[in-house]
Amino acid sequence: MLAPGFEAVGEAFAADPRGGSALTVLHHGRPVVDLHEGWRDSARTIPWDEHTLVNVYSVGKPVMAAAVMQLVQRGQVSLPAPTAAYWPSFKTTASVRDLLSHLAALPSFPVARPVEAWSDWDLLCTDLAEATAEWEPGTVAAEHALTYGHLLGELVRRVDGRPPARFVAEEIAAPFDLDLAFALSDEDIARCAELEFDAPDWPARMLGAPDSVHARAVSNPPGARDLAVVNSPLWRRAAVPAVNIHATSMAIARFYAAILDGRLPDLAVPQHTGTDLFLESEVTWGLGVQIEPDGTWGQGGLGGNAGWADPTRDLAIAYVTRRLGDFTTVDRIEEALKKAEPKTANF
Template identity: 85%
Template sequence: MKGFIAPGFEAVADAFANAPRGGSALTVLHNGTPVLDVHEGWRDAAHTSPWDPQTLVNIYSVGKPVMAAAVLLLEQRGQLSLQAPTATYWPSFKAQASVRDLLSHLAALPAFPQPRPVEAWSDWDLLCADLAAATPEWEPGTVAAEHALTYGHLLGELVRRVDGRPPAQFVAEEIATPLDLDLAFALDDERISRCAELEFDSPDWPAQMLGQPGSVHARAVSNPPGARDLAVINSPLWRAAAIPAVNIHATSMAIARFYAAVMDGRLPALAIPQHTGTDLFIEQEVTWGLGVQIEPDGTWGQGGLGGNAGWADPSRNLAIAYVTRHLGDFTAIDRIESALHQAVPTAKETTN
């Protein structure tokens, strides 16, 4: 393990070090200031390139709130309304779903409707046209189902229609560059050269994560194919494509700083409850905000496939991000969070 550990956060660093993944990083900001920024392992499966602070890793759904923030910036500037039908800005969009529905996983379009080959990930217009023509799977606004692969295209095309810039460019120019966040999708060659190579915890891990055949979960993650295929997700095709629901590549520092920017108001608020109920993709009760899950303890954020996570803990003034190239479970997150609660008690805990 290498990096920076502020006094008082040694136990948090130990929780990270005691759950090595052969390539991972953890950043914790307290009141916007780094108190922990550590990494371990390797960038590649062959263990020839050590992980360093500039390593980028595919964080899957942890990137979804970034796209939500992009849409909310347009709303903040008066360029769109969350209550308006999506078709107001995207005329060919057939579903009677509002912008708010898109943001809150309520659009009833959890899966791409037309079977497409893996190469379709490089065809933004094709996949967006498929979504525009799709019939919702149920009445929009009534039932939540995380839009695992479709979320980024729905929000990204909305951004493009309203602003004119492709979503990767908008995120770069309006979020990443102003806030100095090392995150992006549709990567250029320089960023591709810094990417970590993903691995699975076990050979059958993708099958374990698929869900029951025919379920919303299984259908949502299966088309186009490749989102859980190492040959695809480690390829230039995937890294250079715009798939903002699941292929934003970032450092842990970038994600932690993103959450800090939301908490201090430099980016629009995300943790505004929109819907509570059983999410048909996650298959448990969830409270969705605007692109983030809100937990009963007041923390909020978004996990990503394989154990990645970014979240805010307002009661402790913490912004946290954990990223890994070795896709498995969330055991490391649980240990880290427990240690953080000991390191930074809330005001209520301090007075008790």
């Protein structure tokens, strides 16, 4: 669907078909744009539909942040408290706030592990608990590309008792009608889109300089940028909430709408501004989201996925794709949204 006033947004979405993608825009929580195109599979035999799930990579990180913030709201967790107060074997001084804001100084899993380790939650969490911080926690930001979900998810498990996938399913997905999950069931795996690269050299282009924080952070365990892994049952059944939440665009947009209207905790609370060593750019981190100078906030995901909110216009936006490339389409959609004129009388 495409509501009057958003025609340019529809044109921006259609300008570069990805062979499988979707865009949802909610205004005051109601859909004004809900479009999809292409196919679910690389052979282009199964059309993409509103029930297609796709791996949205880091777009899922704020979902884990919201889970922790629910525990904060309930008085079960304190942001300034050391993580070790809830996770006794955790050795660094990083606080809960540090974990949420990519300030924990644990951007990489510290022990080299094989791809099969993605299925071993306890092993990877033990590695993080016993790790030495790469610098003083709370001082320098570096997006915790692969470790973020294990750090927050294990905190949730230690406090609440439920595994993070179950907590998200019962406390976020079900209550807010969000079609998103990780550690997928066979039924959900059957709805997943197959990822593909926009060019054969895409993994190398995205790796970063050798021995950089970026390169180290995304390389262990291997497989997060390997199609044979991310399209496999091993990956889809695993709990890697930093990068393997699978979702529809409607689910991500509804997630942001629930934050905007106060049903989910506010994440757009500035915590740190400075050069992010992983992103190698100036960033203002909130509680699991990036806050932009224009007041919009959200989180991009590897390959061109994105979810964000425009609070001044009460817009919640999500773009998801199975073809991993760059953010050209998202940038074009953003520009079109600036010109959109919601005709609220029609809703």
